[in-house]
Amino acid sequence: MIIQSFIPPRRTLMGPGPSDISPQVLQALSRPTVGHLDPSFIGMMDEVKALLKYAFQTENDFTIPISAPGSAGMEACFVNLIEPGDKVIVCRNGVFGERMRENVIRAGGIAEVVDDIWGEPVSIEKVEQAIKQHPDIKILAFVHAETSTGVRSDAESLGKLAKQHGILTIVDTVTSLGGITLKVDEWQLDAVYSGSQKCLSCTPGLAPVTFSPDAIEKIKSRQSQVRSWFLDQSLVLGYWSGEGKRSYHHTAPVNSLYALHESLLLLKNEGLEHAWRRHQDMHNLLRDGLEKLGFEFVVKADARLPQLNTVYVPEGVDEAKVRSHLLEQYNLEIGGGLGEFSGKAWRIGLMGYGARRENVSLCLKALEESLR
């Protein structure tokens, strides 16, 4: 096997993530590596925390990026908040709800599943009923923006409902952070995780998380040790904490954090509300074009994610073949369906830096030509 340097093709990324990345972020990524205990780096870590607080709209002091992908961010929330025997309501309306259920079980918890049809938002009524049915529920877990279906659930109502009942929430905002309205403090969410490679338009590999004071209290009052050493946030906190000497936990992914810093700075400079509006505007353009081409959306209009457009594959079309054609002929990536929608739907992302007019036009024209 003769191996040479890998020179990737230049794609336009309009799948479910990773999303298109700004040249500025790629440039930041390749700046010279410094030590993970270098004073200059520690200053940058504080800025990353401040920028993440802004993105999450929270004052939570514990707001950091986990040094691993979004699924490790998910696991960090579950293993730290759940103790063996804890009962957890898991809302399942797509792939990531099911993954939450698996996390509950592996963390030693008991999962009470509230199912909704794929492509529909989590039903507040069903959750309310489940809370009444199980007065010993400790945690409510749900996905804000289901990456497998493109549906938005009402995180505000779910957060406030849980808080009324003294229940902690674990919320998946992997695809929502930076793309649609998300207000961690106002909505009273407790343990919230995301990913770097969606609407933040950073490279994949980091998982921003934030823990509310209530979540921290639960972690501090644990009777049993967290099952994961790497994800034990009481240890991680010593490394990211702003006061005194940083205690070594693991070697931070220095360069990836340069990129996250830059992508969060781009978001800050644009302004969150402006970014949310841009995602909506680009979605409207894409939606109009797709409907003109005869596409049908999986999700009804009022629960649709602007940053992830899930449409049914037209009848008689070999969906994998079209996606390969788009990739090979246009260097354009769109996503296939996942789980129940595998082979039946396409997922077209307009995330972060990818939510640009030229991307919408390219996608519409390339689809039109490819489906002829």
Add this chain to the structure above:
Amino acid sequence: MIIQSFIPPRRTLMGPGPSDISPQVLQALSRPTVGHLDPSFIGMMDEVKALLKYAFQTENDFTIPISAPGSAGMEACFVNLIEPGDKVIVCRNGVFGERMRENVIRAGGIAEVVDDIWGEPVSIEKVEQAIKQHPDIKILAFVHAETSTGVRSDAESLGKLAKQHGILTIVDTVTSLGGITLKVDEWQLDAVYSGSQKCLSCTPGLAPVTFSPDAIEKIKSRQSQVRSWFLDQSLVLGYWSGEGKRSYHHTAPVNSLYALHESLLLLKNEGLEHAWRRHQDMHNLLRDGLEKLGFEFVVKADARLPQLNTVYVPEGVDEAKVRSHLLEQYNLEIGGGLGEFSGKAWRIGLMGYGARRENVSLCLKALEESLR
């Protein structure tokens, strides 16, 4: 707080890692991101596997980089191989042996600790005795190259001893891979993990691992589920496996893998044996210079790691002040002591791309000037 793009200083990294990184690797890092299921990316993944097999000197099919730092690589080995109640001998002669013990306990295992003095290699005799004392031992865990002390243990003898007794080994090669002789197959090691940021001279954030057929058999015959979803290698395997359709597990850290590919390619092109010799040669130069300056090594000559030189801080010297001076005046990073050696020793790394003549000279001259 006014935040601007982070422009890091240009350091010479001679601590315990991250190590100096070749400009070629930094360049690879910033190439355009492609989707993690892109055919071009999947071809690159196969090359990364092949290059890692070469670096580890193994034919193990399951040889991949975990999408998280070295400590997650450690955890991946422990959570996959240990089932609740399994007895594990843990050799502890530094910080990372103790971390192994914590991993055993969190994975539900029982740790039988074999202690050796910090700075001395693991005693084969003590391990042999422990095996005789505990006939129900399932796993032997030890560190090949202790990053906290700079000592090398005899991984070959320990690997073969364990195999004779039908015991699996978990071996930490975070600091050894690429820097000193390591032959996974010949030494019959079973679950071996490393880090990207030491002698591979890649950016921090990835953990190469390799599992022998015996280790895979143990994973496949587990009675209980792996406690971590993210690190469950039976799931990860589906993503990295060379045959058929890749099943989605998590979004791979695409750009970090570009960098790993490039750094492994540099190692392959140099040749492993040449790289090992270069580390030894540079160590000899540095050792001669340090001894001329009056430094004393913590580790005796025959167990010393060429890539990590641990020396006692001269009496009466404010060690933190000197390190700050080196960083501020020379942009040179050396490492402080860890654990028992905190405040008492310095750790000078000559790892991967950092094992260069100009680094040795800079370090010696800067130390000489700073200690005057």
